[in-house]
Amino acid sequence: MERLSRAELQARNRARVLAAARDEFAERGFRDAKIDAIAERAGLTRGAVYSNFPGKRALYFAVLAELAERAAAPDADGPEDAAPPTAGPRGRAFGEDGAPPAAGVPGAAFGADGTARDGIPEVAGAGEALAAFARVWVSRLPLATDGPGRMGMDLMPEIMADERTRKPFAQLMKLNGMLLGLALEGVAAGGGRMVRVAEVALTTLHGMSQMADAAPGFVEEFDVVSACERLAELDLGDRWDPPHLPWAAPARPADAPWAPPPAADALRGGPAPLSGDGVVAVVGLHRLSAVEEAVRGAGAGDEVTAVLVTGDPGELGPLVRLVLADLRGCLREAFPRRAWPRLRVVYDERGAVAAAAGVPAVSDGTEAAVRVRAGRVVARADGHGACHAAASAAGP
Secondary structure (H helix, E strand, C coil): CCCCCHHHHHHHHHHHHHHHHHHHHHHHHHHHCCCHHHHHHHHHCCHHHHCCCCCCCCHHHHHHHHHHHHCCCCCCCCCCCCCCCCCCCCCCCCCCCCCCCCCCCCCCCCCCCCCCCCEECCCCCHHHHHHHHHHHHHHHHCCCCCCCCCCHHHHHHHHHCCHHHHHHHHHHHHHHHHHHHHHHHHHHCCCCCCCCHCCCCHHHHHHHHHHCCCCCCCHHHHHHCCCCCCHCCCCCCCCCCCHHHCCCCCCEEEEEECCCCCECCCCCCEECCCCCCCEEEEEECHHHHHHHHHHCCCCCCCCEEEECCCCCCCCCCCCCCHHHHHHHHHHHCCCCCHHHCCEEEECCEEEEEHHCCCCCCCCCCCCCEEEEEEEEEEEEECCHHHHHHHHHHHCC
């Protein structure tokens, strides 16, 4: 038998721990699950579990992230016991019989003629797109007759229990609100900002998720879909005029080679080529709201990449993956690709992309950005306002 390398053995053990933890959490729930029981299921020692994950909460986040990423994969059918994306007890973005809903039905993911090009849904406007997004969201929730709650029902209590997870999660939600808002702007008839509408929609949907766990059957799910559709019609006075931007320090001229390592786009689930001209923003998990400054400040032809970093990759890294994969799964079934935000989102677990951008040490409070042109860094900024400064820099 061929002997495994140390890296291969570690990868195999990690996969065994994740599989065992998934079974333990599904059977006992997060609170009653035991690390010793997970180790026994995996056929490993307690120490082997902790050598791969810093604690039970980090392992819980990692299990949920793996499930979310599998469900959000373009050609995935989700977990083995789950229905494929085009069917299921609630039809996801489709009707009860697996066919697309008629045009005008809340949550319809198709245009007026009920067709979709290349398997990608077409929507008539922001309201229809937001309804489609909500329909996909509610399709994941347990029915009132399902019995035990979903595996993720302990996620929010665990996030809220600790400031170390609550603050990053709040910023991840700001990022998700911006991404959904940009997608809505891509299909809306007008040209206004729709981030606040997106934030209200996500608040509504997360609230429904909590009620589905605490009080199954309390609300009719398609009432929530209809409510989300109407949100697109609201005028919330959403304007992009952050008061601090005029006071941000300008970017500094630079002239250095730009040679980023390979990276993956957590928003689209594929490679993230970083060689084009544009802005690369390195942001810690406490500074994610600054990403919009790069997006709004960049030129029409610029590529914009948000590189997410953290000082606690063992626990917060899986949370990043989970939150982004959840959003990706809903965007994929609700919005045509032409409406997706131009922003790339890279989770930089080891800080390799950050180092290439001249940021060798990262933390959750990091904010730095560079402007790239013709394979060279031509401007650089650090600290609050760095994303805006680099995006608006003309360069030499």
